[in-house]
Amino acid sequence: MNYMSSRPRAGAPRAGGAGTAGPRHSTPLHRAEALRLLGSVSLGRIVFTQDALPAIRPVNHLxxxxxxIIRTQEGAAVAAATRQADMEGVVVAYEVDTIDPVTHVGWSVVVTGYCRPVTDPRDLAYYWELLHPWTEGQREHALRIRPDLVTGLRITAALPASATGSRP
Incomplete structure (x- = not known):
């Protein structure tokens, strides 16, 4: 593919660019609100280290x-990383968001913490009952992420200067 042919034309709207709904404002979320929002959706992305490089996988969770809690299969890279870690687990990041593709408003939450396998048979049975994989294949393992660092932000449409009482 020719590099030049993949570039947008002058004046053409850019994907994710401004102009669809005006400026945005971001507000940090408190930990409790961030975790509540995380629990309100079922799909996220786990970030872990594979061969000394960052790797990202979409997974469903509860x-x-x-x-x-996420379910995974034998041989999955993230499961292998947790088995090679010490008792504390392996450090991972977990990200979830809901951002409207048109208005570009919503929220995003990132959790960083230790991930380790779930080994208690009663816990495994409980999670298998509640957490159903979205793709085919056996997901006989479960991983637990302890949220040590929780950050998040809410993205809203910025109020016009006239609405805030500011003068130009």
Whole structure:
């Protein structure tokens, strides 16, 4: 593919560009609100280290007693990383968001913490009952992410200067 042919034409709207709904304002979320929002959706992305490089996988999850639970299969890179870690687990990041593709408003939450395998047979049975994989294949393992660092932001449409009482 010719590099030049993939560039947008002058004056053409850019994907994700401004102009669709005006400027945005971001507000940090408190931990409790961020975790509530995380628990309100079922799909996220886990970020882990594979061969000394960052790797990202989309996964579905549930929030149980303040921890993020995902199911995975034998041989999955993230499962292998947790088995090679010490008792504390392996550091991962987990990101979820809901951003409207037209207005570009919504929220985003990132959790950083230790991830380790779920080994208790009763917990595994409980999670298998509640958490159903979206893709085919056996997902006989579960991983637990302890949310040590929770950050998030809400993105809203910025109020016009006239609405805030500001003068130009």
């Amino acid at each position: 929030l149980d007693r303040g921890e993020i």
